[in-house]
Amino acid sequence: MPKLKLISFKICPFVQRSVILLKEKGIDYDIEFINPYEPPEWFRKISPTGKVPVLLVDDKPLFESAVINEYLDEVYPPSLHPKDPFKKAQNRAWMEYASPMYMSFFNMIMTKDKSEGDKVKDEFVQQLTGLEKVATNKPWFNGDIFSMVDISAAPVFTRLDFLKKQFDLDLLDGLENLQGWSQALISRPSVAESIVEDFDALMLARLKDNDSWIVD
Numbered sequence: 001m002p003k004l005k006l007i008s009f010k011i012c013p014f015v016q017r018s019v020i021l022l023k024e025k026g027i028d029y030d031i032e033f034i035n036p037y038e039p040p041e042w043f044r045k046i047s048p049t050g051k052v053p054v055l056l057v058d059d060k061p062l063f064e065s066a067v068i069n070e071y072l073d074e075v076y077p078p079s080l081h082p083k084d085p086f087k088k089a090q091n092r093a094w095m096e097y098a099s100p101m102y103m104s105f106f107n108m109i110m111t112k113d114k115s116e117g118d119k120v121k122d123e124f125v126q127q128l129t130g131l132e133k134v135a136t137n138k139p140w141f142n143g144d145i146f147s148m149v150d151i152s153a154a155p156v157f158t159r160l161d162f163l164k165k166q167f168d169l170d171l172l173d174g175l176e177n178l179q180g181w182s183q184a185l186i187s188r189p190s191v192a193e194s195i196v197e198d199f200d201a202l203m204l205a206r207l208k209d210n211d212s213w214i215v216d
């Protein structure tokens with residue numbers, strides 16, 4: 001099996017997706033934390049986008065979390081995708097749906113101005129409402145089988161849990177399917193262990209540094 005090293009940023013949701021998959025499959029890997037916003041020179045050389053995650057596979061770089069996860073799923077069977085091609089494609093479509101939610105979340109929490117924050121919050125809640133319509137609460141996206149699509153969405157719920165605990169802001173209020181899915185995901189060992197110990201402190205520091213409306 002190849003030697004794997006994940007280049008990470010402690011509060012990055014995209015990295016978290018790869019960590020969950022690595023843990024879920026019990027794959028051995030090394031991890032190195034950097035700040036992609038002030039990257040070391042060696043990272044600039046190996047990352048075409050300047051973003052994390054980058055997975056070094058026998059020292060060869062692979063970028064984009066979705067691609068990294070598809071690679072790991074293929075190389076370390078059994079696959080966590082449904083077998084049926086249509087269902088698999090549908091799951092992948094919802095994985096695509098979840099990706100821009102991280103940008104909405106980031107914009108929502110990093111905005112300085114409360115009224116702008118509320119506007120972005122409404123957009124984010126609309127995205128959640130779209131997900132609510134297809135979530136099953138049984139508890140996983142595909143019912144009783146944990147899949148790649150669950151991994152793609154899990155970091156959304158880690159972050160919503162942070163907002164609820166730290167600011168009493170519950171964006172899952174009234175979204176019952178997502179509440180069930182969220183609980184199941186947050187309690188899953190691979191997800192719980194994918195969060196760095198100082199996650200809340202780092203998030204709070206980032207919000208304060210950005211003068212976010214949430215910390216007012």
Ligand SMILES: N[C@@H](CCC(=O)N[C@@H](CS)C(=O)NCC(=O)O)C(=O)O
Nearest residue numbers: 012013014036051052053064065066
């Ligand atoms: N589409 C990328 C997004 C990765 C991404 O946005 N990573 C952020 C950290 S969470 C980053 O490295 N940003 C650095 C930058 O934009 O310069 C993926 O899924 O891997």
